[in-house]
Amino acid sequence: MLVLRLAAHRGQCRLFSMLHTDVRMRIGLFLGVMCLGLASLRAAEDVLTTKGQRREAHVSVSNGAWKVGDAPASVRDILVVRFSQEAPPARMPAGVFIRGGSLLSGSLSSIIGDVAEVGSNAFGPLKLKRDEVAGAFSPLPPGQAENMPELARYSSLVAATLGTPGALLQPGKRCRVRFAGLDELLAERVMRVGADQILLATKSKGVESVGRQFVRMIEMETPPAAATAPSPEDARLGPEVLVRLKSGDLLRGRVANLDEKSLTLHTSYMGAKQIERGMLAVLFHSGAEGSGAVWLSAQTPVKALHIPMFDSEFPARMDASVDGGCIRIKDLSCERGIGVHSRSELEFSLPATPRRFISVCGIDAETKGRGCVVARVLADGKELWKSPPLTGKDAAVTVALDLPPAKTLLLLVDFGPDDDDTGDHFDWGWAALAPK
Secondary structure, three states: OHHHHHHHHHHHHHHHHHHHHHHHHHHHHHHHHHHHHHHHHHEEEEEOOOOOEEEEEEEEEEEEEEOOEEEOHHHHHHEEEEOOOOOOOOOOOOOOOOOOEEEEEEEEEEEOEEEEEEEEEEEEEEEHHHHHHHEOOOOOOOOOOOOOOHHOHHHHHHHHHHOOOOOOOOOOOOOOOOEOOOEEEEEEEEEEEOOOEEEEEOOEEEEEEEEHHEEEEEEEEOOOOOOOOOHHHHHHHHOOOOEOOOOOOOEEEEEEEEEEOEEEEEEEEOOEEEEEEEHHHEEOOOOOOOOOEHHHHHOOEEEEEEOOOOOOOOOOEOOOOOOOOOOOOOOEEEEEEEEEEEEEEEEEEOOOOOEEEEEEEOOHHOOOOOOOOOOOOOEEEEEEEEOOOOEEEOEEEEEEOOOOOEEEEEEEEEEEEOOOOOOOEEEEEEEEEEEE
């Protein structure tokens, strides 16, 4: 009886084991399918190519080789990749400008000798070369209202970082200290930055000490970077791009890898950095020489007119809405572009090489649905494109035009059929000239 019971018990154990194995396999298969399903449910990126095509597709990079969907691509083929629809921050309380066109949200902890210590909100403590730091700004004292227009909006920080023509801030070009009031102190050199004091070399007083608690912003003149050929690794990765994080950081570098988890960015100031994919907001073409595309907001127009219906004049703004805010058309934000008000005319010189004009345009969301305009694109006076009446309730319109041989490009925004200019804040978002 004992032997039979043991045999029966062993049989039951084997049966239960088989059942458990089957259950485990089913659970494993179910979890695998769920993981694949979740991966496929990840929202595709919003991609704008240098051919003017706008599509939703997953973007990946492996060792510098790009893919849009399943198709191989070159970094030179991609103008913009948007990972998130979140609007940029309205303001950034503290940050550090990096020479060459980057902005880190965080604080400049100290400068001693040739070493600058930076507290980055995204990457933690960093040790950089002092010549990499072009400037820094600090939070306002508690209870004090913003009194520096150039720091009041994030769009001003973007313009300063990108080197936008006409930007009020020009970190790296001069050396000065701006106080929490509007007073400022010009200096020859920032000698030392400590926790409590900043030492400056000035013409009038020699070495001067300033209490750090009173300082709102430092602009530091930095030596121009010597022109050097890209390293073999940089050449392999291709032209630089700019990556904006959801926190507002703008990082210039070259993309080595991009997968489901993170982006690896090679920078001149931090080396190779891994950035979690969930932190990414947008990646866009640097527009640097040799990269192919040229941002119109980085060019100075040969003619810029605003012909108001009444007396108020609204000059065009580069990399900002006409009111000075971040460019945003419905739920689409654009780090580069031109904000205008009807009736406006912007004329640019065209290069001799064949080009394509690209823009994602419409009325800025700051009008809260108001406004109605008609936009036109002309080359040497010949009309190439005319929009229907566009209102503040309409989504952005993508324009992609192969330009004929011409010397000038004219962007014109006129009053709409309502014959009123109220709310006519129009954005030529992501306006660029790309190779055909």
